[in-house]
Amino acid sequence: MGVRAWIEGWPAVRQIAGRDPLGRGAAAKSDRSRMLRARTEDADRMVRSVCPYCAVGCGQQVYVSGERVVQIEGDPDSPVSRGRLCPKGAASHQLVTASDRQTAVRYRRPHGTEWEDLDLDTAMDMIADRVIETRRRTWEDTDENGRVLRRTLGFASLGGATLDNEENYLMKKLYTALGAVEIENQARI
């Protein structure tokens, strides 16, 4: 760095010579601050999304670097939110990247005192068996008056309001085909 540049770098000089006479903006900026770059600038890509908390449906811009989410910002294009996010929406980066978020299936056997590991495929197979078995055992063809029921009340499901429409659709479709009717979600709670 030349002497001239060095002197011009002094905050007091910048304050007098620059556009920040009160020294509360650019003149006071440190070298370190100048070197900082927003994570969003270096991101590999930005993907459009929607806040997963309340039903306002604020637009989100999800920044990805090295196949990891590095930042989530409000989407200024959204006519709903115009770039804003509330504390929850702004914290959703932590929601998806939290290091303590569960990544593995856990299994507790009947009467067990501890969690055990379980392979995902095995878990899926066991759950399918539980459904088939419960359904068979609790099946109702008709009621006591002979009216057709064609159902099982042996198992129930709760959830859906935090999920996608497509997910709710597959849930309702599968459950109904299985004859399960005790299907509910937060809309009732």
Next chain:
Amino acid sequence: MAECHPVGFQWVMEAKARGATIIHVDPRFTRTSALADIHVPLRAGTDIAFLGGLINHVLSRDLWFREYVMAYTNAPMIVREDFRDTEDLDGLFSGFAEQTRHYDPSTWQYEGADVAAAAGQRDQWALMHRDEEAGERSAAGRRTEKASSMETAGAAGGRFHGHPERDETLQHPRCVFQVLRRHFARYTPQLVADVCGITEREFERVADALTANSGRERTTAFAYGVGWTHHTVGVQYIRTAAILQLLLGNIGRPGGGILALRGHASIQGSTDIPTLFNILPGYLPMPHAHEHLDLDGYVSADAGSKGYWGNMDAYAVSLLKAWWGDVATADNEYCFGYLPRLTSSHSNYDTVVKQVEGSCEGYFLVGENPAVGTSNSRMNRFGLANLTWLVVRDFNMIESATFWKDGPEIDSGELTTEDIATEVFFLPAAAHVEKDGSFTNTQRMLQWHHKAVEPRGDQRSELWFYYHLGRIIREKLAGAVSRETPTPEQAERDRPILDLTWDYPTIGEFAEPDAEAVLAEISGWDGEGRPLSSYTQLRTDGSTRCGCWIYCGSYAEGVNQTARRKPGREQSWVAPEWGWAWPLNRRILYNRASADPDGAPWSERKAYLWWDAEQRKWVGHDVPDFQATKPPDYRPPTDAEREDAIGGSEPFIMQADGRGWLYVPTGLADGPMPAHYEPAESPVANLLYGQQANPARRVFPHRLNRYAPSGETPGSEVYPHVFTTYRLTEHHTAGGMSRWLPYLSELQPEFFCEVSPALAAERGLEHGGWATLVSPRAAIEARVLVTERMRPVTVGGHTIHQIGLPYHWGDNGLSTGDSANELLPIVLDPNVHIQPTKADTCDIRPGRRPRGRARLALVQEYQRRAGITAETGTEAVTRRGGPS
């Protein structure tokens, strides 16, 4: 709204900046109150009295919007002669059977017509009617069926036999307008002030502001947090607002409406495409068990022949075709017989009771945490501990996954880990950035979120989970067919699963189903497999397939309409090219009402949709919620059906009469008009009627679900305070998506209760110290926040203290505390089976709650002092001076 829908609240502030008056009606002073022009701190649970007072104000001073009311509402219809009002029966309507706790709505009907149930309750009502005529059904059967009731959101219909008598002069003593006037006459400003614990001046300020701001030139909007539905009279809360808004001409017009501020990203979507027991996609009812029920019977009982519900046959057949594809044919009624049948309420709380009793053995929890998140959490945990198997899908180890290890009942010694037989599968879920899919926000708008990254480890989407679960079950059942030839009965039972269309394309190494392919099925195809663009294309002949008729067109032209993102600043203020709103991208429902009967805007200022006589079509800022070319002077021939039966000046196209209902002749379980009842648990007697609480509320007497005495019943003084539960800005419902986040946990680190300085002084509560709260269900502890924001109210000369309880906590995660939901009772609105979380009773005392067994002992000691038995609080009919 500023607290719970902060970013939505920017539009309220925008309106305020342009001169709008903001009125906040809430027991608590919140950030919304701080920014409002008027805050009315009414007593929790008295909104019907408050709104009823406003209706009375509008009617008695002739401040209603005459042309709108005459043309667009059912004000002229004449009600049957044998109808009796709450005025005649001290708080009951005619038709109540105390034994069964149910209303028979036949006397509520119009004279000269029989209108079959409007929303949701349609199937039961109409078929019951038919069965009754045929003498087929026992009284007991009818009773249980009526309990399953309706789903209000979005659905409305009504089926006419005959033609209702009308009096266009509104003078007939039994016309809806006069019935309404008499019904609300007793809701005087003074009575409202007494019941609500406010001043007459406060009431009048609101009444003046509201009426001055309604009419041709101006509109008023009501926005409610869904806490409005969390009362044993929740549906009637919304009805009261609807009556008021119809009288003022504020429905279907810009700046008007009744706007539900829903609390989850896609809670609207999960009602439209319901994971709910009583409806199928698009608010088609689940069929009930009837003798000889066939597709025609199901549709005709329900559809109504007039209005858009007249096309229910096309919607139902297209859904069945979407689910069972080529197997569904006219010969087999499009597999209508594959649908399971309802016989009673199968709502969440009915399930909880069954779990406690041991008759429901398996449970899927999908982003839901009933161990702390549902009313009477303790009862919910006893249910979980009594399951055979439980699948929990979530981000974190929520309390519903770990109750067997560290739940409060382990601490109290009521349950031991080794004795709990529940087999628990915890499967980690993928987050919104790790999957493609659409959310439907609170304005019915679908927005697509795109996958940004792959989930880690075993994390998977629900789309993945349910698709592959279905695939594995199908493989196993198909295999069983070849291996061990099932009985013909079993093969028949498995047909609906094996015949299901379940061949979605998958993507990537995890074989994730293609979410767009699912959306395409929801939106629908014609016979040639071309994407449909409108539900008006749906056919009854099996040539169209559509998974949810109200979402038809969301994938029009093979384009994902929900992913449209034209920046807001580059389009009109209605922003029609951002996302896609059901139905048909209409942004304001019933927007035909934004023009006068002749099709001209009510005023230039409020122009939104109008009839262009030259082009002979409706034009304006939005997609018409009306047949686009039906002229205002269209009068339907008497034999017209479906949408053709709706006149050109009748905006409410889902209703059989095309009109907005000031009075509901059928479809509601607790009366054709709203009446103020005290909450199921209340420290005061009803000042309006001898009838204390909603007589038709659903009660669940159970040792784990005792109720407090109310009003003048001895023992009510043991639980003298009202408590109301709510959310904070920094947390989300039961905390599963917020208590594990460091930022949010730092902002709101622990559970607290809000009390007034007066209550703090009376009970010796210290700011920052601990308090114990006791209800007949549980005892919990909370940090004390003494604040002027909570204000005692005076009712009938007594001071009533109100306590505020945010309900986000549980024992797991970073921010911990007792769950406020422990205190809540299970007692339900009879229409929609929703519990009261906003106005219940408790006691409060300084200090921490007891640990171990002593905690339960404290609850029991209170129950004894209050004289609580299995019957307490379950009375249906009451007279002045206590239960009859």
